Amino acid sequence: MVELIINGTQVTVETDAGKPLLWVLREDLEVLGPKYGCGIAQCGACRVLINGESAPSCVTPIGSVAGASVVTVEGLAQQGGMLSVVQQAWIDEQVPQCGFCQPGFIIATTALLEATSQPTDAEIDEAITNICRCGTYPRIRRAIHRAAAILAER
Amino acid sequence: MPRFLSRRGFLITGAALGGTALVAAVGGAGYLASVDVDGLDGHLYGERAVLNAFVVIQPDSRVIVNVPKTEMGQGIHTGLAMVVAEELDIPFDDRISVVFPTEAHPAYSTWFNLLQIRPEEASGPIVWVGRRVLGQLGFIATGASGSTMGMWHPMRVAGASARHMLLAAAAARLDVPAADLATGDGFVRHEASGQHLSYGELAREAALLQPPDHPALKPASEWRIIGRSQPRVDLPAKVRGEPVFGMDIALPDMVHAAIRHAPVFGAKVARVVNEAEVRAAPGVRDVAVIDGQKVAVVAVSWWQAEQAASLLNIAWTQTEANGVTSAEMSARLKTALGSTEPYENINEGDVEAAIAGSTSPTIDATYEVPFLTHACMEPINATVLVRDDLVAEAWVSSQSPMAIRQGVARGAGLAGIEPISVTCNVTMNGGAFGRRSDQDVVAEAAFLAARHRGRPVKLIWSREEDIARGLFRSHAAARLRAALGADGLPMAYDALVATQSITQAIASRNLPFTPGPDGDRLSVEGLDKLHYAIPNRRMRSQHVPSHMPIHFWRSNGFSFNTFFTESFIDECALAARADPLAYRRALLRANPRHLAVLNRVAELAKWGTPMAPGRGRGIAIEECYRSVVAQVVEVTVAEDGEITVDRVFCAIDAGLVINPDAVVAQMEGGISFGVTTALMSAITLDAGTVMESNFHDFPMQRIADAPAVEVAIMESDEPPCGVGEPGVVPVAAAIANAIHAATGRRIRSLPLAITETNGERRRRTVLRRIAT
Numbered sequence: 039m040v041e042l043i044i045n046g047t048q049v050t051v052e053t054d055a056g057k058p059l060l061w062v063l064r065e066d067l068e069v070l071g072p073k074y075g076c077g078i079a080q081c082g083a084c085r086v087l088i089n090g091e092s093a094p095s096c097v098t099p100i101g102s103v104a105g106a107s108v109v110t111v112e113g114l115a116q117q118g119g120m121l122s123v124v125q126q127a128w129i130d131e132q133v134p135q136c137g138f139c140q141p142g143f144i145i146a147t148t149a150l151l152e153a154t155s156q157p158t159d160a161e162i163d164e165a166i167t168n169i170c171r172c173g174t175y176p177r178i179r180r181a182i183h184r185a186a187a188i189l190a191e192r
Numbered sequence: 193m194p195r196f197l198s199r200r201g202f203l204i205t206g207a208a209l210g211g212t213a214l215v216a217a218v219g220g221a222g223y224l225a226s227v228d229v230d231g232l233d234g235h236l237y238g239e240r241a242v243l244n245a246f247v248v249i250q251p252d253s254r255v256i257v258n259v260p261k262t263e264m265g266q267g268i269h270t271g272l273a274m275v276v277a278e279e280l281d282i283p284f285d286d287r288i289s290v291v292f293p294t295e296a297h298p299a300y301s302t303w304f305n306l307l308q309i310r311p312e313e314a315s316g317p318i319v320w321v322g323r324r325v326l327g328q329l330g331f332i333a334t335g336a337s338g339s340t341m342g343m344w345h346p347m348r349v350a351g352a353s354a355r356h357m358l359l360a361a362a363a364a365r366l367d368v369p370a371a372d373l374a375t376g377d378g379f380v381r382h383e384a385s386g387q388h389l390s391y392g393e394l395a396r397e398a399a400l401l402q403p404p405d406h407p408a409l410k411p412a413s414e415w416r417i418i419g420r421s422q423p424r425v426d427l428p429a430k431v432r433g434e435p436v437f438g439m440d441i442a443l444p445d446m447v448h449a450a451i452r453h454a455p456v457f458g459a460k461v462a463r464v465v466n467e468a469e470v471r472a473a474p475g476v477r478d479v480a481v482i483d484g485q486k487v488a489v490v491a492v493s494w495w496q497a498e499q500a501a502s503l504l505n506i507a508w509t510q511t512e513a514n515g516v517t518s519a520e521m522s523a524r525l526k527t528a529l530g531s532t533e534p535y536e537n538i539n540e541g542d543v544e545a546a547i548a549g550s551t552s553p554t555i556d557a558t559y560e561v562p563f564l565t566h567a568c569m570e571p572i573n574a575t576v577l578v579r580d581d582l583v584a585e586a587w588v589s590s591q592s593p594m595a596i597r598q599g600v601a602r603g604a605g606l607a608g609i610e611p612i613s614v615t616c617n618v619t620m621n622g623g624a625f626g627r628r629s630d631q632d633v634v635a636e637a638a639f640l641a642a643r644h645r646g647r648p649v650k651l652i653w654s655r656e657e658d659i660a661r662g663l664f665r666s667h668a669a670a671r672l673r674a675a676l677g678a679d680g681l682p683m684a685y686d687a688l689v690a691t692q693s694i695t696q697a698i699a700s701r702n703l704p705f706t707p708g709p710d711g712d713r714l715s716v717e718g719l720d721k722l723h724y725a726i727p728n729r730r731m732r733s734q735h736v737p738s739h740m741p742i743h744f745w746r747s748n749g750f751s752f753n754t755f756f757t758e759s760f761i762d763e764c765a766l767a768a769r770a771d772p773l774a775y776r777r778a779l780l781r782a783n784p785r786h787l788a789v790l791n792r793v794a795e796l797a798k799w800g801t802p803m804a805p806g807r808g809r810g811i812a813i814e815e816c817y818r819s820v821v822a823q824v825v826e827v828t829v830a831e832d833g834e835i836t837v838d839r840v841f842c843a844i845d846a847g848l849v850i851n852p853d854a855v856v857a858q859m860e861g862g863i864s865f866g867v868t869t870a871l872m873s874a875i876t877l878d879a880g881t882v883m884e885s886n887f888h889d890f891p892m893q894r895i896a897d898a899p900a901v902e903v904a905i906m907e908s909d910e911p912p913c914g915v916g917e918p919g920v921v922p923v924a925a926a927i928a929n930a931i932h933a934a935t936g937r938r939i940r941s942l943p944l945a946i947t948e949t950n951g952e953r954r955r956r957t958v959l960r961r962i963a964t
Contacts, residue, residue, distance in 0.1 A: 054474070061495040065448075070440040071433025073622070075569055076655045080887035083569060111433030125431045132423060132853055135861055136265030137430030138437060138569040138622030163896035169887060171569045171623050172265045173864020175898035177857070 040104045044069060045113030055101025060084045062100045063110060071111035071141045075169070082168030085142040086110045092149035111141035114148060124148050127185035135172035142168045147182050156186050224324040230346070231299025232353050234399035241395030243354035244403065245299040246347050247276060253378045253392035255282060258293040260300030261343060262334035262591050263426055264621035264628070265861070266916045267854035270424040274850055275344050278417040279351025279410055281375040282391070290425050292618040296593060298327025304342040306331070310911060312345040333592035335629055335744060337817035337914025340850060344912050352407035354398070361398035362389050421853035426620065436620040438589030441575045441650060447477055448494035449640050449651040450501040453486045453661035456880035457739045458511045460484045465505040473500035482639050483606050490640055494652055501654075513739035513880040518667075521877060522560065524736055525669035528690035529558065534732040535710040538720055541728030543673075546684035550675035555764050557672055559756040560941040563875035563882075564665040566745060567890060570622020571658050574633045576600060576641035577648040584611035584638070587648075589621040591629040595702065599634025606635070607642035625865075626744030630663060631702055659890050660882040664875055665745035666692045667738070668752045670719070672760040680768025681778055684728040687719045689753060693735045697742035709735035714744075718753030718921070723786050723815050724761070724779040739880065746865060747917040750816050751924075755870075755942060758812035758925030762932065772811050772929060773799050785845055785908075786813065789820045792904050793843035797824035806830065807838075808934025812922035817914025820845045823863070825899075825926040829934045833959040835945050837867050837899040837927060844903070844918060847910030855915050859903045862919020868893040870924035871945045871957050891947045897957065931959065 040051050044067060051066050063069040063086070072095050075083030079094035086095045087109040095108075114122040121129065124147050134140045143166065150157055150165045157165065162182055170178070231245025240256070241249045248256040257273040269290040277284045293300065303323040304311050314323070355375055362380035363370035366387055374381050381388040412418075429436050454460070461481050464470070470479050470489060475496030480488050487506055491497035528534075547554055574596075575587040584604065586596050593616035600614045621628055637651040653662070668691035677683040693709035700706045712733065720731050745751060765775035773794050780786045790813055794800075803809060806829055813822035824841040842859045849855050872891045876883045884890040924942060932938050937959070945957045 057495055061493065065493045065495065068442055070435040070442070073437075073569075074439065074571060074652070076887050078655075078886055078888065081569070081892075111431075115432060121431065128431045129423070129427055132427065132857065134265075134424075134427050134430045135267070135857060136569065136621060136623045137426070140430055141433040144431060144433075166895050169569070169892045169894060171567060171625075171865070171892060173861035173868075173893070173898070174857075175864060175893070175895045176860050176901050178895060179898075 060095035232403040241399040246350035249395035264624035276351040296330035301327035357398040450497035538731040566627035568623030574637040599631030603635035603638025663743035717749035755924040810929025812925040845906040847913040866923025
């Protein structure tokens with residue numbers, strides 16, 4: 039039995055401590071924003087914030103995050119459903135194509151901007167290692183800079 | 193109309209695709225005449241007014257647009273909804289929603305792709321019969337960059353027809369002539385009296401009126417939506433992480449399945465050595481051999497199913513392919529290039545005589561590309577429910593409800609069940625690239641669902657099954673020859689490609705009949721270079737079978753043939769000591785459309801301006817999916833061979849463009865796909881088995897590798913052309929040409945580079961060392 043906080047809500051999960059957080063989210067809790075893409079921490083589609091840090095949930099055993107606060111893409115919008123600055127930048131730049139990988143990119147970007155408020159292109163290259171097969175990278179880069187600029191004005 | 197395709201349905205499909213006599217098979221011309229191919233009749237469905245097969249209006253005036261095309265990232269739900277909104281005369285905002293209809297209405301048929309024709313230009317008896325038969329059979333699919341081309345006109349008419357019916361309903365209600373009424377913002381207004389009625393108020397009356405025969409279409413000069421970039425309708429849900437994909441389906445009582453396919457395609461399951469052990473694993477409900485060829489594990493969760501599947505010890509039969517390696521496949525292709533009797537696709541003039549008579553050396557080069565796979569970000573999956581009463585339903589991220597329906601029939605049939613109906617729910621696709629048009633995963637899930645009746649079964653392939661045990665772009669090689677005239681331009685062009693027939697491979701798995709391999713259009717597309725003025729031209733192809741399951745793969749034959757031919761044209765230019773741009777201009781002198789695209793991309797890229805040492809620029813152009821697309825690539829090659837694609841410029845004449853930003857996105861995405869392919873991608877074989885398994889050894893471009901992209905869309909008089917695939921097509925040749933410009937090295941096989949891992953995150957892409 040593992041207790042943790044998912045998107046601000048305390049939950050208790052009865053499961054094998056070795057089950058990855060991704061599958062606990064998707065199967066036990068029906069939190070479906072984080073996606074399975076590779077299962078080996080290569081693609082980033084499963085990324086979530088664990089205590090504010092972006093992490094691949096597909097290789098994170100649930101037993102290792104007892105007591106942690108986990109935020110998925112569903113937890114980014116504010117009360118009332120208003121999109122986060124990063125999510126809104128994704129809309130404004132019309133980033134997604136198929137969209138399957140984008141929750142992971144949005145999470146990774148949220149963590150990046152928390153740590154580095156005005157990232158350079160080189161810092162983006164270093165921090166954002168997710169895979170998008172549709173090739174939305176030029177727009178992702180623009181959306182990250184847009185979100186950074188809006189956050190700087192606040 | 194039967195919603196389930198019976199075995200007889202399969203046979204009729206075969207006849208339809210074969211183009212043989214059909215009329216008798218389905219009951220005569222009178223019966224065919226009754227098939228509603230336009231879908232313009234309305235009806236009521238609960239409180240909704242169905243104005244026609246494409247337009248549904250709710251009492252609150254919200255409009256639901258039925259788009260029978262799969263949204264797999266290309267933005268088609270937005271583009272076709274824009275067309276309807278334009279003709280319906282409503283603003284393009286969140287009062288419009290889009291659904292993929294579950295009904296297989298004949299008006300949704302993809303007949304135009306098969307008949308290679310635009311609906312607005314279609315006429316004649318073959319079209320008349322073809323669209324009725326294909327419509328009746330539920331031939332609905334998304335692919336071949338054909339959705340806008342095929343649906344924009346029918347959906348324009350549907351929008352205009354619905355608007356006309358709303359006007360007629362208002363005229364009756366207000367007792368005024370329809371000519372005195374105007375539409376706008378979702379209302380019908382009578383200016384003289386100041387009265388207005390919302391579409392929601394009128395829709396139920398309108399739906400029961402006779403649709404007009406030929407509703408007037410809004411002239412282009414009055415368009416306010418078509419041609420102006422609109423935000424995509426599917427993005428708000430996608431950035432919120434809402435469950436829109438097949439993989440996200442969650443149903444009551446659902447069980448989950450994982451699967452293992454044969455490491456060597458064609459091998460069969462001799463024995464599951466440790467079935468008892470796997471059955472005893474946590475959560476496991478079933479271990480099933482499917483069609484003697486694969487083993488599935490059904491469990492309470494997918495994690496448990498996959499864990500248990502990884503315990504499976506399966507004894508596979510030996511096949512002739514057990515010893516096949518990539519080197520042997522390559523040797524087979526090269527041998528085939530020496531074939532004395534290849535299939536002759538084109539033979540104009542006298543190539544051999546022109547080559548023999550030429551005073552300049554013959555340009556003669558051989559090129560090759562490896563097998564590839566699609567690696568859609570959403571791993572392959574399907575969810576199927578077979579109820580106890582044998583009513584079936586499927587939820588699949590699929591390119592084709594017909595493939596879903598046939599897959600369910602096949603899979604359930606393997607379990608001895610014949611469903612009495614199948615409801616096909618097409619979800620959003622997490623990428624497709626041709627992959628999701630096959631029945632494979634649906635049949636597997638349906639087999640399991642038929643064994644577990646009353647419970648939905650969700651089958652997900654692991655990424656490893658997707659990369660190594662799935663479907664592939666064919667391995668291909670070509671020998672190209674040219675003789676240059678006194679002006680340096682080719683007098684003769686001779687092209688021979690060796691590859692596995694793509695169409696035959698697909699048909700063998702998905703259709704009840706299999707055409708011969710010769711003359712396969714998908715294998716030779718991109719090889720003819722008909723847009724280049726060359727007096728003697730020959731194009732031939734040689735089918736080289738393999739044990740690998742070959743499938744559609746974004747741009748099919750163009751994905752290799754354009755690499756071959758546009759590299760070769762640069763080699764001809766070099767031999768003629770001509771600038772590659774000037775050389776192509778000369779070859780395109782009779783084609784103003786192509787020339788304009790070429791000139792536009794050259795201008796965008798500032799072709800001819802000096803570049804630093806180690807940098808180079810390459811160009812390529814192709815006509816594909818009725819579009820003309822040209823690209824200039826800039827690369828930097830370091831002393832040690834590390835290559836960076838810095839910038840890609842792209843110009844496209846895609847005809848009339850509905851949603852310009854979506855076309856730009858497709859070019860950006862196609863270029864990314866093409867750069868990954870050119871520099872990084874190879875599926876290799878050893879002992880008959882695919883060696884790659886996941887993104888660590890089948891690498892993908894990441895943001896650090898992604899070039900800057902600049903796209904220009906040409907003004908064009910053509911109707912809409914394809915954009916989903918053209919962006920991919922010229923990239924590989926343009927990169928190879930740029931590498932030559934930078935280094936003097938001509939690399940004639942893909943991938944051009946190898947990806948070296950350097951620490952956990954760092955990696956480098958380094959040119960392959962190949963004798964040139």
